Amino acid sequence: MSNSAQEHKNEKLSMDELQRISVEEFKQSAKFPLTVILDNVRSMNNVGSVFRTADAFRIEHICLCGITAQPPHKEIEKTALGATESVSWSYYPDTHEAITHLLNNNYEIYAVEQTKNSIALSSFQINKSKKIALIFGNEVMGVKQDIIDRSHATIEIPQFGTKHSLNISVSAGIVLWHLFYQLTQKE
Numbered sequence: 001m002s003n004s005a006q007e008h009k010n011e012k013l014s015m016d017e018l019q020r021i022s023v024e025e026f027k028q029s030a031k032f033p034l035t036v037i038l039d040n041v042r043s044m045n046n047v048g049s050v051f052r053t054a055d056a057f058r059i060e061h062i063c064l065c066g067i068t069a070q071p072p073h074k075e076i077e078k079t080a081l082g083a084t085e086s087v088s089w090s091y092y093p094d095t096h097e098a099i100t101h102l103l104n105n106n107y108e109i110y111a112v113e114q115t116k117n118s119i120a121l122s123s124f125q126i127n128k129s130k131k132i133a134l135i136f137g138n139e140v141m142g143v144k145q146d147i148i149d150r151s152h153a154t155i156e157i158p159q160f161g162t163k164h165s166l167n168i169s170v171s172a173g174i175v176l177w178h179l180f181y182q183l184t185q186k187e
Contacts (some may be wrong), residue, residue, distance in 0.1 A: 001043060001173065004035045008183075013123060023082070023086045027086065028111075029058060029089075029141070030168040030179045031058050031059065031060040032056075032059060032060065032179075032183050033060055033132060034059045034060055034062070034109065034132050034133075035060050035061045035062070035100070035102060035131070035134070035185075036050060036062045036133070036134055036136065036172065036176070037062075037065060037095065037097045037098050037102075037134065037136070038050060038063065038065060038068045038168075039065050039095045039135055039136065039137045039143055039144070039147055040065060040066035040067045040068060040137070040138045041067075041068045041069075041137075041139065042138060042140075043079065043092060043139060043168075044069045044073055044074070044075035044076045044078075045067060045075065046139065046167065046168045047064070047069050047079075047080075047175075048075070048076040048078060048079030048081075048083075048084075049169035049172070050062065050168070050172045051076070051080040051084050052079060052080050052083045053169070053172055053173045054083065054087045054176070055083035055086050055087050057177065059087065059176065060088065061087075061089065061090070062087055062088070062089040062091070062093055063089070063090055063098040063102075063133075064089060065098050066093065066094065067093075068091075070089075071146075072091070074120050076122065079169075084173040085113055089151040091115040094138055095135070095145075095147055097125060099133075099147070102131075103135045103150075105131070106130075106131060107131045107132065107133045108127070108131070108132055108133070108152045109133045110132065110133070110134050110135065110154065110155050111134075111135040111137070111143040111147060111153075111155070112134055112135060112136050112137075112143070112155050112156070112171055112172075112175055113137060113142050113143040113148060113154045113156065114142075114153070114164065114165075115148060116152075117153050117154065118153075118154040118178050119153055119154065119156065119176070119181060120155075120158050121155055121156065121157050121158065121178055124178075125182070126179050127184045128177060132179065134155075134170060134175060135155045136156060136168050137153065139168055141167070155157075157174055157175065
């Protein structure tokens with residue numbers, strides 16, 4: 001290997017170099033004003049993945065609704081890898097209860113779904129002065145129409161293949177990263 005290549009060797013960071021905070025430090029830290037609503041999500045692996053993504057971006061809260069599984073559960077932990085301990089969450093038997101609670105606390109509600117008037121994620125501009133709640137729906141049925149009707153708007157991830165949907169945990173990762181990016185950009 002040449003000196004130039006050796007000088008630029010790309011080594012993985014150690015855990016110390018990653019400078020990860022503890023669960024307690026995470027709980028005390030400032031969060032981004034984003035809440036995730038999981039509306040009747042069937043897969044515990046998807047639930048765990050959303051917890052892990054929420055931890056990665058310091059999301060404020062997750063609302064688990066309807067049939068969505070709740071921690072502690074070993075199937076959730078397989079993908080959450082401990083994020084159920086760091087990310088704040090609550091359970092609502094009905095998604096409408098979660099939406100009502102968030103609306104009463106001045107959240108803007110956005111369903112992530114394909115609708116006639118959905119906003120392409122690439123065109124969506126977050127209002128940094130508002131608290132945002134994002135609804136991700138069931139793996140088969142998506143976000144129900146009565147839930148969409150209570151949302152301020154719908155956001156869609158543009159897709160160009162033969163399938164008309166993405167896995168919910170993939171969708172959550174894409175949307176949360178996009179909004180996190182907007183929230184962290186200087187004006």
